[in-house]
Amino acid sequence: MAMEMRLPVARKPLSESVGRDTKKHLVVPGDTITTDTGFMRGHGTYMGEEKLIASVAGSVERVNKLICVKALKTRYNGEVGDIVVGRITEVQQKRWKVETNSRLDSVLLLSSMNLPGGELRRRSAEDELAMRGFLQEGDLISAEVQAVFSDGAVSLHTRSLKYGKLGQGVLVQVSPSLVKRQKTHFHDLPCGASVILGNNGFIWIYPTPEHKEEGAGGFAADLEPVSLADREVISRLRNCIVLLVTQRVMLYDTSILYCYEASLPHQIKDLLKPEIMEEVVMETRQRLLEQEG
Amino acid sequence: RGSRARALPDRALVNCQYSSATFSTGERKRRPHGDRKSCEMGLQLRQTFEAAILTQLHPRSQIDIYVQVLQADGGTYAACVNAATLAVLDAGVPMRDFVCACSAGFVDSTALADLSHVEEAAGGPQLALALLPASGQIALLEMDARLHEDHLESVLEAAARAARDVHTLLDRVVRQHVREASVLLG
Numbered sequence: 001m002a003m004e005m006r007l008p009v010a011r012k013p014l015s016e017s018v019g020r021d022t023k024k025h026l027v028v029p030g031d032t033i034t035t036d037t038g039f040m041r042g043h044g045t046y047m048g049e050e051k052l053i054a055s056v057a058g059s060v061e062r063v064n065k066l067i068c069v070k071a072l073k074t075r076y077n078g079e080v081g082d083i084v085v086g087r088i089t090e091v092q093q094k095r096w097k098v099e100t101n102s103r104l105d106s107v108l109l110l111s112s113m114n115l116p117g118g119e120l121r122r123r124s125a126e127d128e129l130a131m132r133g134f135l136q137e138g139d140l141i142s143a144e145v146q147a148v149f150s151d152g153a154v155s156l157h158t159r160s161l162k163y164g165k166l167g168q169g170v171l172v173q174v175s176p177s178l179v180k181r182q183k184t185h186f187h188d189l190p191c192g193a194s195v196i197l198g199n200n201g202f203i204w205i206y207p208t209p210e211h212k213e214e215g216a217g218g219f220a221a222d223l224e225p226v227s228l229a230d231r232e233v234i235s236r237l238r239n240c241i242v243l244l245v246t247q248r249v250m251l252y253d254t255s256i257l258y259c260y261e262a263s264l265p266h267q268i269k270d271l272l273k274p275e276i277m278e279e280v281v282m283e284t285r286q287r288l289l290e291q292e293g
Numbered sequence: 294r295g296s297r298a299r300a301l302p303d304r305a306l307v308n309c310q311y312s313s314a315t316f317s318t319g320e321r322k323r324r325p326h327g328d329r330k331s332c333e334m335g336l337q338l339r340q341t342f343e344a345a346i347l348t349q350l351h352p353r354s355q356i357d358i359y360v361q362v363l364q365a366d367g368g369t370y371a372a373c374v375n376a377a378t379l380a381v382l383d384a385g386v387p388m389r390d391f392v393c394a395c396s397a398g399f400v401d402s403t404a405l406a407d408l409s410h411v412e413e414a415a416g417g418p419q420l421a422l423a424l425l426p427a428s429g430q431i432a433l434l435e436m437d438a439r440l441h442e443d444h445l446e447s448v449l450e451a452a453a454r455a456a457r458d459v460h461t462l463l464d465r466v467v468r469q470h471v472r473e474a475s476v477l478l479g
Binding site: 029056073103247248 | 347351352353354382383384385386387388389390391425426427428464467468470471472474475
């Protein structure tokens with residue numbers, strides 16, 4: 001059986017004409033941002049010897065009197081109202097610890113979880129003992145951020161029927177800075193699959209459910225076999241997302257859809273080859289620019 | 294996963310581990326994981342990075358830095374520090390400044406910077422210097438040989454100059470990377 005192998009080659013420097021001409025102030029750690037003491041210092045800066053110095057590599061953002069440096073790649077910083085996709089790592093006394101690609105593990109309290117059947121009652125000792133029956137270590141869930149603790153840890157809740165345990169699908173882990181903030185993060189793409197764009201960089205691609213089930217509370221895991229056509233759509237979407245991420249394109253439903261359509265002429269397994277990647281991304285970018293301007 | 298008992302309530306723990314591949318030296322030699330040299334290097338790296346990383350911003354957390362040497366031809370400590378600086382920067386962990394390191398020695402009354410394996414094996418005095426270039430502060434200075442104090446000045450100066458040259462290089466590369474990435478993201 002013939003197999004294709006490639007040797008590593010130096011990455012080509014990206015052309016300057018691709019982006020817009022905004023002149024941004026780029027800094028690296030140790031750079032002095034300003035010596036004016038009138039500014040408040042935000043994230044990514046620290047005060048040293050009467051000067052404001054950058055502590056991460058990124059671009060300087062200024063809002064009135066607040067200066068902060070936005071790093072290129074960071075862990076997820078939770079904000080109230082964000083949708084996240086996470087994996088359960090521990091089952092503790094009255095809560096679950098969820099891994100969400102942030103600095104500290106997120107917390108899902110038992111009282112923030114919907115009971116099956118949608119009942120509203122005080123959680124009892126039996127509920128505590130039955131916790132592992134709801135969510136075990138290794139399960140994936142979609143949830144919303146309820147609160148952020150003072151040390152940066154995030155508290156989640158699944159108090160709606162659209163959140164809960166995730167069934168069959170594919171998870172793609174990307175950097176949180178590449179997921180665009182939008183009104184809704186649950187998309188049913190017309191190509192035949194659905195996608196959840198978690199703000200923490202975890203993206204979940206799954207087959208569109210035939211009919212929306214009410215009352216299950218998001219616990220019933222659908223284990224019916226997924227058809228080949230659906231699986232191909234999901235694989236292609238996954239490769240498209242990986243492609244967009246390597247070329248640092250912001251991820252939102254329109255960009256994923258355009259990339260999917262641009263990739264249709266190629267085979268799914270060829271999508272990750274560098275020359276095909278460039279071609280597809282260029283076409284996607286052009287369509288996005290046309291759509292904007 | 295780090296042990297919960299070691300978590301510090303007000304700052305992050307920096308955990309460094311050094312390991313050396315069996316094919317890194319001239320003779321293939323199997324190195325057990327917990328041996329003295331690895332532990333010593335790990336400790337030195339930890340001291341260096343605790344001086345540079347702003348640990349106060351991440352309480353109850355642990356920052357792991359794992360370094361593996363693939364080819365050891367002198368100046369392994371310096372190479373580890375320079376590589377780890379880039380890794381920490383790429384991860385977005387806030388640091389005071391770059392940490393640039395270089396080794397230096399004294400042979401035939403000349404101060405030499407960035408010793409190769411042959412020069413290190415010759416047995417002369419050698420020191421390792423890790424510097425925070427913007428402020429000129431020393432993160433770590435290590436020497437375990439005998440050097441006359443009259444010569445210390447010149448050897449230290451040679452190491453500092455070489456470390457600053459390394460900083461110029463790292464600075465250029467990082468700035469270019471940041472520029473490319475920000476151009477793409479728009």
